Amino acid sequence: MVNRLLSSLKKSGKQFEVAAGDTINDKRAANGIEVPVSCRSGVCGTCLTPVLEGVPDLRDFVQTDLEKASGANITVCCSRSNSRTPVLDI
Numbered sequence: 001m002v003n004r005l006l007s008s009l010k011k012s013g014k015q016f017e018v019a020a021g022d023t024i025n026d027k028r029a030a031n032g033i034e035v036p037v038s039c040r041s042g043v044c045g046t047c048l049t050p051v052l053e054g055v056p057d058l059r060d061f062v063q064t065d066l067e068k069a070s071g072a073n074i075t076v077c078c079s080r081s082n083s084r085t086p087v088l089d090i
């Protein structure tokens with residue numbers, strides 16, 4: 001797993017670094033990018049976000065094993081990335 005990663009956001013055109021102790025959601029909010037969040041712990045699915053590139057390290061409890069295997073969506077409140085620069089559809 002990559003400890004530090006860059007997240008690229010396709011729609012906003014923004015890119016930022018996420019340190020090992022941060023979440024994508026922390027950085028998203030700090031950069032003024034709106035994504036609905038609720039539980040912040042991977043149990044509600046509110047923050048599910050499409051992944052355009054990269055392999056997510058999914059840590060949520062809402063997606064099925066099949067959904068997780070597809071890597072199509074990431075819960076930005078709690079998940080990480082196994083890719084250096086994932087691209088999210090935000």
Ligand code: FES
Pocket residue numbers: 036037038039040041042043044045046047048060062075076077078
């Ligand atoms: S806010 Fe609930 S799963 Fe991310």
